[in-house]
Amino acid sequence: MSEQTTSAVTESQARRPEVTTVGPPVPAEMENPVFVVENLDFYYGSHQALRGVNMKIGRNEITALIGPSGCGKTTFLRCLNRLNDLIAGTRVRGRIDFAGKPIYDPSLAAIELRRRIGMVFQKPNPFPKSIYDNIAIAPKVNGMKVNMDDLVEECLTRAALWDEVKGKLKASAFSLSGGQQQRLCIARAIAVKPEVILMDEPASALDPLATIRIEDLMSELKKDYTIVVVTHNMQQAARVSDRTAFFNVDDSQGVRTGVLVEMGTTHQIFTSPTDQRTDDYITGRFG
Amino acid sequence: MASVLEERREPAVAPSLSARSRRRSELTGPDRALGAALTVAGLIPTLALAFLAYQMVKEAYPAIIFNGWHFFTSKTFTIGNLYAPIQHKRGYAAPHGASYGVLPLLVGTLLSSVFALILAVPVSVAGAILLVEKLPQRIQGTLGIFLELLAGIPSVVFGLWGVYTFGPLLSRTVYKWVDSLGIPWLSGHTGAGEGLATASVVLAVMIIPIIASITRELVRSVPTVAKEGAVALGLTPSETVRYVTIPYVRTGIIAAAVLGWARALGETIAVLIISGNALNIYPHSIFAPFSTMAATIAAFLDSALTDPTGMAVHALAQVGLVLLAVTILTNFGGRLLTRRFADQALPVGRGV
Incomplete structure (x- = not known):
């Protein structure tokens, strides 16, 4: 048993993920960040989950x-x-600016903010409604003046789902497969014309083929949207992302708290990380 | 350990018939006993219902023959003059003047239970959603306990409360106001509050705990990730309820409503106390006295037992049979409705 473990580690050390991000490489310094995060602390009750996070998130990256x-x-x-x-x-300390405005300012309406920042979840979570309604509900309640049929077609096309569902738009969203449901959720997110799409392990519940489709879709969408994606899968990060932020658990102050270890272009993080912990993680020595 | 390894070494071909029967014979005594016990337990409800229906038909049979269609066309339910000469019809005897007409009772049962349902469902659903979505955990728990207590209050208490306190109060206030609007059938003599309106309201109060507590569990079971999906799109809390919570629980609410309806259909003593126990007439307004099948059976049984021909008891059994049929039909209808909606409310992430 112990022999096996050792050989697995040696193998994964050799298997440093190869960066294959689509598009021109991003500059090391970003000019016009969408999000600027300064000294972010986050608490669940008395438990501190994040400490001192500083990050900038680049537009259309x-x-x-x-x-x-x-x-x-x-x-x-x-x-x-x-x-x-x-x-x-839950409690937040520090500052997050979105498009130049602090989002935790009491005068800023969270509902308005969420209309400008779409989200895709780990598990597909379509509305218990028809495929059509899944796209149409949010634009409708947000009072968007658009031709709904056109918008539904446009969003489903952008999410690479149109050809599979165009004949059954009135069918329940739950009649779709998991991968299709996830693409429907992406279509639903872009229907309200957000500036940013947050994705929380969007492919972790999907099979490899559906995962590739989601990743292709992300590369396609970044022309128009800023995407922030959480992933457990380092290969995925290396395949699709322009920049990578490595978080780790830190217990140097006696409690286990999340910290941002390092952030850089994906190429830099995966080829020459500055922090030993990052190197250990991406070569599979822990995690 | 050794035996497991040996088994693995068996050739991995499709199990032949003999292999399957060997598998069956591997069932041990306790397994078989459990299987038998479950079969018996599973059959008991079915057998009980079949036996009940058989007994009811048997008991009602003389009345079914004696009454003919008269049972469903007559407004009059009376056990007749027990001291006058006996009448004979289709080979059966009954007291002079006896007439067994179920129609006003059927109408009363359906009206009161449907009105109760119309009042109870929105209140229950709104209450359950408020309880789960809006109130802090601690208050939720306390209110939940009260809800369950309410479900356990004996119906005779509801009846007394309705006739002495709630009915008169409604009569002085709400009914006066509704009456003043002058809408046909919604206006009339409100009396002391005994009648269809009060019975419906009290029935509603009785079935709200049933529907609300089921709905509460349903609302609780709506996946957080589904609601977060709506919130992340910028939907407000009320829009989230409308587009996520309600569609998720719709099927279950129908099932809960059917359960509450069955309770309202069969409620006896509370209705008997509040209904005003009016016989042989249809309610001419929402405030009018009326009666139901269940209440009439309870009210008449005593005197029916003194009928020397025994026909009165057979007739009450026939009324009971109609009540049973109505209850089964509503259950069936509910089941069909649930099935119609079921395909639209599958859990999130199906087929992942």
């Missing part, structure tokens, strides 16, 4: 958040659209 379980990457993602507000007893 795909930013991957990677790190071991419990490192706070999903918590961080959910801070960006204030979805953690729904959980009783």
Whole structure:
């Protein structure tokens, strides 16, 4: 048993994920970030889940958040659209600016913010409604003046789902497969014309083929949207993202808290990380 | 350990018939006993219903023959003059003047239970959603306990409360106001509050705990990730309820409503106390006295037992049979409705 483990580690050390991101390489310094996060602390009750996170997220880039379980990457993602507000007893300290405005400012309406920041979840979560309604509900309640049929077709086409569902738009969203449901959720997110799409391990519940389709879709969508994606899968981060942020669990101060270890272009993180912990993680030595 | 390994070494071909029968013979004594016990337990409800229906038909049979279609066309339900000469019809005897007409009772049963349902379902659903979505955990628990207590209050208490307190109060206030609107059938003499309106309201109060507590569990079971999906799109809390919570629980609410309806259809003593126990007439307004099948059976049974021909008891059994049929039909209808909606409310992530 112990022999096996050792050989697995040696193997994965050799298997440093290859960066194959689509599009021109991003500059090391970003000019016009969508999000600027400064000294973000996050608490669930008395438990601190994130400490001192500083990050900039670039426009029309795909930013991957990677790190071991419990490192706070999903918590961080959910801070960006204030979805953690729904959980009783949570608390935020520090500052997040979205498009130049602090999102935790009391005068800013979270509902308005969430209309500008779409989200795709780990498990596909379509509305218990028809495929058509899944796209149409949010634009309708948000009072968007558009031709709904055109919008539904446009969003489904962009989510690479139109050809599979065009004949059964009135069918229940639950009649679709898991991968199709996830693409429907992406179509639903882009229907309200957000500026950013947050994705929380969008492919982790899908089979490899459906995963590739979602990844292709992300590369396609980044022309128009800023994408922040949490992933457990380092190969996925290396395949699709422009920049990568590595989170880790830190217990140097006596409690286990999530910290941002390092962030850089995906190429830099996967070829020459500056922190030993990042190197250990991406070569599979832990996590 | 050794035996497991040996088994693995068996050739991995499709199990032949003999292999399957060997598998069957591997069932041990306790397994078989459990299987038998479950079969018996599973059959008991079915057998009980079949036996009940058989007994009811048997008991009602003389009345079915004696009454003919008169049972469903007559407004009059009376056990007749027990001291006058006996009348004979189709080979059966009954007291002079006896007439067994179920129609006003059937109408009363359906009206009161449907009105109760119309009042109870929105209140229950709104209450359950409020309880789960809006109130802090601690208050939720306390209110939940009260809800369950309400479900356990004996119906005779509801009846007394209705006739002495609630009915008169409604009569002085709400009914006066409704009456003043002058809408046909919704206006009339409100009396002391005994009648269809009060019975419907009290029935509603009785079935609200049933429907609300089931709905509460349903609302609780709506996956958080489904609701978060709506919130992340910028939907407000009320829009989230409308587009996520309600569609998710719709099928279950129908089932809960059918359960509550069955309770309202069969409720006896509370209705008997509040209904005003009016016989042989259809309610001419929502405030009018009326009676139901269940209440009439309870009210008449005593005197029916003194009928020397025994026909009165057979007739009450026939009324009971109609009540049973109505209950089964509503259950069936509910089941069909549930099935119609079922395909639209599958759990999130199906087929992942």
